[in-house]
């Protein structure tokens with residue numbers, strides 16, 4: 001059993017079937033739920049939290065039933081909603097403290113956990129300013145702080161990178177990585193962008209029109225291309241010399257920045273790379289398998305399998 005499981009889950013709004021016979025399991029660790037806008041990601045999160053009652057199927061979150069144990073789930077789970085829901089005239093410190101107490105923490109513990117959470121998300125200095133004056137990135141970090149303030153076992157993050165510039169997005173992804181891998185809190189994070197979560201999540205679930213398309217470990221989904229990336233240490237142009245030497249021996253090799261990508265169609269090619277680098281008196285810094293990106297996997301029709 002995962003940290004969240006659904007069986008034949010259906011959510012029929014008046015006109016729209018947002019979730020359609022959806023069976024999935026969110027394992028421990030960091031899981032990305034990816035789907036275009038309207039795929040049903042937010043609806044899934046609201047069902048898991050017990051905020052929406054599904055029209056069919058079964059749900060378990062941390063082994064609990066959201067229909068009857070919603071408040072027990074919300075005590076153990078953190079939720080970061082997609083849209084801007086922060087009161088503009090309240091400071092992050094007051095807001096996160098309030099949310100901590102709403103989760104059941106006594107005042108002294110709530111105060112301590114609030115300052116820890118705001119420090120973790122990098123809002124320690126600005127914590128007493130009203131949130132209306134915050135940048136989008138700061139608002140997202142304040143929302144993230146209230147998500148983790150009560151030391152949950154699982155956090156559900158709805159499009160946390162939406163509207164962020166590239167730098168703020170990278171900061172947010174780093175924070176999510178730390179929450180999942182350093183704090184040991186399981187994370188389910190949604191995105192409408194395929195490639196964005198790739199380096200952060202351990203597991204990828206892809207949904208489309210409320211259906212499950214794929215659910216796999218990121219590593220398995222982005223299977224190796226059969227190529228390696230070679231980085232050598234030596235005077236400028238060393239990479240080109242090695243690339244040229246490989247091509248002269250009938251190996252497919254091409255430059256990628258100041259490295260060389262090499263097609264490994266037989267195991268001996270790896271020995272050849274090692275011997276050539278040594279033969280040229282150079283150092284072998286890196287020999288790394290090249291994986292497909294998620295975007296490539298789906299462009300090749302991998303999403304339809």
Ligand SMILES: Nc1ncnc2c1ncn2[C@@H]1O[C@H](COP(=O)(O)OP(=O)(O)OP(=O)(O)O)[C@@H](O)[C@H]1O
Pocket residue numbers: 013014015016017018035036037038039040041042043044159192
């Ligand atoms: N309260 C509602 N009443 C009726 N239809 C809804 C409601 N909420 C969502 N929908 C519809 O259900 C479908 C799934 O919406 P949902 O918000 O879950 O998708 P999403 O993948 O989270 O997309 P987005 O990132 O755009 O929110 C969409 O067609 C949406 O219009």
